[in-house]
Amino acid sequence: QKEVEQNSGPLSVPEGAIASLNCTYSDRGSQSFFWYRQYSGKSPELIMFIYSNGDKEDGRFTAQLNKASQYVSLLIRDSQPSDSATYLCAVSRYTGNQFYFGTGTSLTVIP
Amino acid sequence: KAGVTQTPRYLIKTRGQQVTLSCSPISGHRSVSWYQQTPGQGLQFLFEYFSETQRNKGNFPGRFSGRQFSNSRSEMNVSTLELGDSALYLCASSLAGVYNEQFFGPGTRLTVL
Numbered sequence: 001q002k003e004v005e006q007n008s009g010p011l012s013v014p015e016g017a018i019a020s021l022n023c024t025y026s027d028r029g030s031q032s033f034f035w036y037r038q039y040s041g042k043s044p045e046l047i048m049f050i051y052s053n054g055d056k057e058d059g060r061f062t063a064q065l066n067k068a069s070q071y072v073s074l075l076i077r078d079s080q081p082s083d084s085a086t087y088l089c090a091v092s093r094y095t096g097n098q099f100y101f102g103t104g105t106s107l108t109v110i111p
Numbered sequence: 112k113a114g115v116t117q118t119p120r121y122l123i124k125t126r127g128q129q130v131t132l133s134c135s136p137i138s139g140h141r142s143v144s145w146y147q148q149t150p151g152q153g154l155q156f157l158f159e160y161f162s163e164t165q166r167n168k169g170n171f172p173g174r175f176s177g178r179q180f181s182n183s184r185s186e187m188n189v190s191t192l193e194l195g196d197s198a199l200y201l202c203a204s205s206l207a208g209v210y211n212e213q214f215f216g217p218g219t220r221l222t223v224l
Contacts, residue, residue: 034212043201043215044154088154090213098167099144099203099213103153 003027006089006102014110019076021105023089026070030091033065033072038086038104048074079109113138115204115216123222129190132219136183136204142166143185144213145177148199160185161207189221197223 004025013019021035032051036044050056050063050072062075072091076083086104116135124130136143144167145157156169160179177187183204189196199220203213 032211036215043199043218046212046214049212098156098159098169100156101146101154 002102003100004089004091004102006087006105008103009106010108011105012108012110013079015079015081017079017109019079019083019107019109021074021076021087021089021107023072023074023102024070025072025089025091025100027091027093027100028067028070029093030070032092033063034090034092034099035061035063035074036088036090036101037083038088040085044088076107079107081109081111084108115202115214117200117202117216117219119219120217121220121222123224124192125224126192126194128192129188130192130221131186131188132200132202132221134185134187134202134204134216136185136202137214140204140206140214141183142205142207142211142213143179143183144203144205145185145187146201146203147171148201148218149197154201157187192223194223197221 006023035048038044048063050065056063060077064073088104089102090099092099118133142161144159147155159167163179174190179185199218201218202216205211205213
């Protein structure tokens with residue numbers, strides 16, 4: 001079983017819609033959860049992080065964490081064509097600084 | 112504040128050669144992690160250095176090694192290159208400690224012929 005699992009997609013949504021990206025993780029000791037966006041040919045860019053159960057909002061982005069279900073999600077409201085990218089979920093334990101990444105979900109926002 | 116820098120950005124090598132990649136973290140960041148990214152495998156963790164010590168290590172053969180200097184700059188070395196080592200090598204830095212997000216450099220694209 002992989003440490004972090006994501007649906008690889010591709011996920012297509014129309015411009016202005018809500019895009020929902022999901023991620024599950026296997027290690028109950030995970031404490032920190034991150035969402036990165038990666039454009040083709042570029043390096044990952046951090047867009048959100050969450051540590052506590054519940055929702056965290058930052059502009060058009062909302063991260064949701066449910067530790068009991070070992071589930072973290074990212075909602076993108078009012079999706080724009082510029083949001084078209086691969087979204088990577090990452091988790092980290094309390095000790096040390098090793099991150100585990102999912103394989104990413106490819107998102108396409110259709111104008 | 113300057114971001115993470117990596118040099119060189121592109122490399123072409125032949126099988127059997129060795130290569131050294133360099134990473135300079137964000138000023139003040141003491142942790143440097145290295146990843147290999149390929150289309151088929153995604154981001155694979157290589158190792159993490161903190162205060163010149165390797166703190167975590169991924170599941171890669173001993174041909175992959177690294178080090179960190181007192182100024183937090185890090186290098187990774189790959190010896191006896193194989194075709195399968197062709198990948199984007201990414202370095203990420205963080206302040207290190209609990210709940211610390213990682214910031215990535217632009218990467219080094221290595222092609223092994």
